[in-house]
Amino acid sequence: MNAKLTDRIATICFYLIAFLILSVLAILIGFILYQGLHVIDWTFITQPPGSILTGGGGVAPQLFNSFYLLVLTMLITIPIGLGGGIYMAEYAKPGKWTQMIRLSIEVLSSLPSIVVGLFGLLLFVQLTGWGFSLLSGALALSVFNLPLMVRVVEQAISAVPKEQTEASLALGVTHWQTIMKVILPAALPGIITGFILASGRVFGEAAALLFTAGMTSPVLDFTNWDPSSPTSPLNPLRPASTLAVHIWKINSESIVSDASKIAAGSSALLIIGVLIFNLSARFLGQWFYKKLTSTR
Amino acid sequence: MEQVTNLPNKKLEETSLAEELRSPAKKLIRIEQRGRIYTLLSAWILIITLFSLLFFITSKGIMPFIHGEITLQNFFSTHWGPTSAEPGGPFFGSINFILGSLMVTLLSALISAPLGIGAAIFMTEISPKFGRKILQPAIEILVGIPSVVYGFIGLTLIVPFIRNTTGSIGFSLLAGVIVLSVMILPTIVSMSVDTIQSIPQSLREGSYALGATRWQTISRLLVRTSLPGLMTGVILGMARAFGEALAVQMVIGNSPNLPFQLMKPISTLTSVITLNMGNTVQGTPYNSVLWSMALILLLMTLFFILLIRLMTQRGKQG
Numbered sequence: 001m002n003a004k005l006t007d008r009i010a011t012i013c014f015y016l017i018a019f020l021i022l023s024v025l026a027i028l029i030g031f032i033l034y035q036g037l038h039v040i041d042w043t044f045i046t047q048p049p050g051s052i053l054t055g056g057g058g059v060a061p062q063l064f065n066s067f068y069l070l071v072l073t074m075l076i077t078i079p080i081g082l083g084g085g086i087y088m089a090e091y092a093k094p095g096k097w098t099q100m101i102r103l104s105i106e107v108l109s110s111l112p113s114i115v116v117g118l119f120g121l122l123l124f125v126q127l128t129g130w131g132f133s134l135l136s137g138a139l140a141l142s143v144f145n146l147p148l149m150v151r152v153v154e155q156a157i158s159a160v161p162k163e164q165t166e167a168s169l170a171l172g173v174t175h176w177q178t179i180m181k182v183i184l185p186a187a188l189p190g191i192i193t194g195f196i197l198a199s200g201r202v203f204g205e206a207a208a209l210l211f212t213a214g215m216t217s218p219v220l221d222f223t224n225w226d227p228s229s230p231t232s233p234l235n236p237l238r239p240a241s242t243l244a245v246h247i248w249k250i251n252s253e254s255i256v257s258d259a260s261k262i263a264a265g266s267s268a269l270l271i272i273g274v275l276i277f278n279l280s281a282r283f284l285g286q287w288f289y290k291k292l293t294s295t296r
Numbered sequence: 297m298e299q300v301t302n303l304p305n306k307k308l309e310e311t312s313l314a315e316e317l318r319s320p321a322k323k324l325i326r327i328e329q330r331g332r333i334y335t336l337l338s339a340w341i342l343i344i345t346l347f348s349l350l351f352f353i354t355s356k357g358i359m360p361f362i363h364g365e366i367t368l369q370n371f372f373s374t375h376w377g378p379t380s381a382e383p384g385g386p387f388f389g390s391i392n393f394i395l396g397s398l399m400v401t402l403l404s405a406l407i408s409a410p411l412g413i414g415a416a417i418f419m420t421e422i423s424p425k426f427g428r429k430i431l432q433p434a435i436e437i438l439v440g441i442p443s444v445v446y447g448f449i450g451l452t453l454i455v456p457f458i459r460n461t462t463g464s465i466g467f468s469l470l471a472g473v474i475v476l477s478v479m480i481l482p483t484i485v486s487m488s489v490d491t492i493q494s495i496p497q498s499l500r501e502g503s504y505a506l507g508a509t510r511w512q513t514i515s516r517l518l519v520r521t522s523l524p525g526l527m528t529g530v531i532l533g534m535a536r537a538f539g540e541a542l543a544v545q546m547v548i549g550n551s552p553n554l555p556f557q558l559m560k561p562i563s564t565l566t567s568v569i570t571l572n573m574g575n576t577v578q579g580t581p582y583n584s585v586l587w588s589m590a591l592i593l594l595l596m597t598l599f600f601i602l603l604i605r606l607m608t609q610r611g612k613q614g
Contacts, residue, residue, distance in 0.1 A: 003509050003511075003512060004509060006509070006511055007509035007510055007511040007512070010510075010511035010514070010515075011422060011510065011511070013414070014414055014417060014418040014422050015418070015422070017411055017414035017415050017418060018415060018418045018419075018423075018426075018427075018431055020411070021411065021415055021431065021434065021435070021438075021481065022430070022431065022434055024478060025434045025437060025438055028438075028441065028449060028478075029437070031449060031452075031453060032445065032448075032449065035452070079338075080338045080341055081338075082338075083334050083335045083337065083338025083339070084335070084338040084339050084341070084342055086335045086338075087335035087336060087338060087339045088339070090335075091332060091335055091336070092339075100343065101339050101342060101343060104342045104343045104345075104346040105342060106601060107346055107597070107598065107601055108342065108345065108346050108349075110532070110535050110536075110597055110600070110601060111349070111539070111594070111597055112538070112539020112540070112541065112566065112593055112597060113539070113541070114539065114541040114566050114569060114570060114590075114593070115349075115353065115539065115590055115593055115594055115597070116349070118353065118569070118573070118587070118590050119348075119349045119352055119353060121573075122352045122353075122356060123348070123352060126578075143345055143349070146341075146342065146345070147342065150338075150342065174324050174325075174327070174328050175328060175331075176327055176328045176330075176331035176332070177324070177327070179331065180331075197440075200440050201440070203442075204440070204441070204442025204443070204444070204445070205442065206442065206443065206444045206542055207443065207541040207542050207566075207570070210570065210573075210574070211573055211574065215574070244442050244444045244445075245444075247444045247445070247447075247448055248444045248447070248542050248546070251447070251448060251451060251546060252545070252546065252571075260452065263448055264448075264452075267444075267445045267448050267449075270442055270444075270445055271441065271445060274437075274440040274441065274442065275437070275440075277440070278436060278437060278440050282433075
């Protein structure tokens with residue numbers, strides 16, 4: 001009797017915990033969208049920030065920077081992440097050396113992003129002399145994104161049935177060809193899902209960017225597509241503040257009169273972006289899976 | 297005679313045929329080697345990145361002590377006054393920040409651990425279907441929310457709430473703890489789910505067959521069996537909390553107080569670094585001390601990883 005009562009109370013507690021977590025999430029998302037959605041309009045997305053005195057304006061350069069930085073980071077991390085993941089899943093033999101790489105991945109992925117940012121400040125901003133720039137930012141983001149990508153690739157490859165690999169090798173196909181033509185295509189859904197989720201993380205990252213990509217954005221001329229021009233949005237050596245950095249900056253300085261409004265709008269944009277990444281990762285993963293396995 | 301004249305010719309034919317047969321293999325071997333080198337290089341990049349990071353942060357962090365700009369005694373004191381002109385100054389006491397970081401980390405883990413493990417048990421033992429369909433995606437969305445957004449929510453929702461209910465200024469240790477406990481929850485949940493799921497089903501069946509209730513099975517069997525894994529999740533969460541910078545900085549108040557009162561504004565290592573790194577001049581002691589704090593952050597992260605390694609090893613033995 002007593003044991004049954006305790007059991008029932010415990011069950012209720014577990015339901016309460018689940019309910020609590022769901023309501024926290026609902027409050028978070030609801031609050032952000034409620035505060036931010038009415039700020040977002042066409043001007044907010046397409047105009048640069050107004051002057052400090054007048055306020056107003058939008059976050060167009062920041063929005064662009066966020067996406068551009070994401071593209072640059074992915075350009076750096078996808079090839080290395082693929083290589084590292086393939087190595088860990090296919091070539092690495094158990095031993096000291098492999099343990100060493102595993103430890104590196106573990107340490108790199110649990111480093112605080114502010115520490116990664118400071119490393120970027122030392123190496124990419126100061127030593128190379130690039131200053132606060134998109135390139136420094138992308139490299140710093142790569143440091144913290146790379147271990148994640150390697151893990152994604154390794155896990156996706158490990159999930160491919162061994163029989164497929166063996167069948168390919170038995171046909172006399174070399175190891176590398178097997179990796180390229182058999183294993184990678186089969187692992188692709190997992191890899192793509194993982195990459196998109198990683199993109200979401202990169203998209204919202206700020207601490208690693210404060211001291212690498214900088215907290216300001218120069219006046220950009222969106223008709224100038226020459227990457228070497230300082231006003232061109234494509235120039236990788238210009239400083240750039242992303243949406244996430246922008247939110248932090250206007251909140252911590254709060255000089256701008258309508259700081260909370262802009263922060264609310266930007267937060268909503270960020271959340272929407274992250275939700276899109278999250279949903280598309282799920283959707284694409286399932287779609288690829290269905291396509292490749294022809295399940296209905 | 298004919299045979300003799302034919303011989304060299306035949307030999308030539310043979311070698312060219314062998315050559316022809318071998319050449320695609322050679323090409324393949326070359327491709328094979330190239331692939332191997334490419335993946336090996338990628339793995340090397342990981343290791344080189346880590347070691348150069350450790351090297352740069354460490355050398356920058358111990359520099360002020362080697363050059364005698366700051367004494368260890370000064371650094372490990374509670375007096376923070378980096379621009380103070382008082383006799384004996386400037387003061388670079390960082391103990392308050394170290395304690396501040398430890399305090400927010402411990403308190404948020406205290407809140408998050410029972411909730412996270414509870415949620416994991418809910419998802420694996422009580423309602424797997426609801427857990428997988430609704431709670432799992434919810435947790436994934438919580439992971440995805442950027443830390444500045446957490447900070448912004450803390451700033452506009454939690455800080456005013458604390459201000460209105462308690463009459464303090466709102467920016468406080470408590471606000472930091474609340475924000476962090478939500479942020480580290482997903483880490484704890486997903487680690488715990490993995491661990492509990494890996495317990496063999498037969499153990500549960502044995503327990504139920506003995507007439508144990510679900511709660512008895514959970515509390516006496518599942519939690520105990522998976523304890524190392526659950527602890528690993530909590531420590532991973534703590535590592536995340538300890539290193540979190542912007543969300544904490546936005547709500548914690550940034551005053552160099554000792555972190556023993558929930559309602560008082562405090563500072564953490566990360567908040568001091570974020571706020572001052574951009575405003576101090578390179579090479580000044582004020583700037584150097586920030587790098588020493590970064591080194592402490594790094595060492596703490598390594599310590600957490602060491603703890604996790606010990607945990608997983610114990611888990612394997614037990």
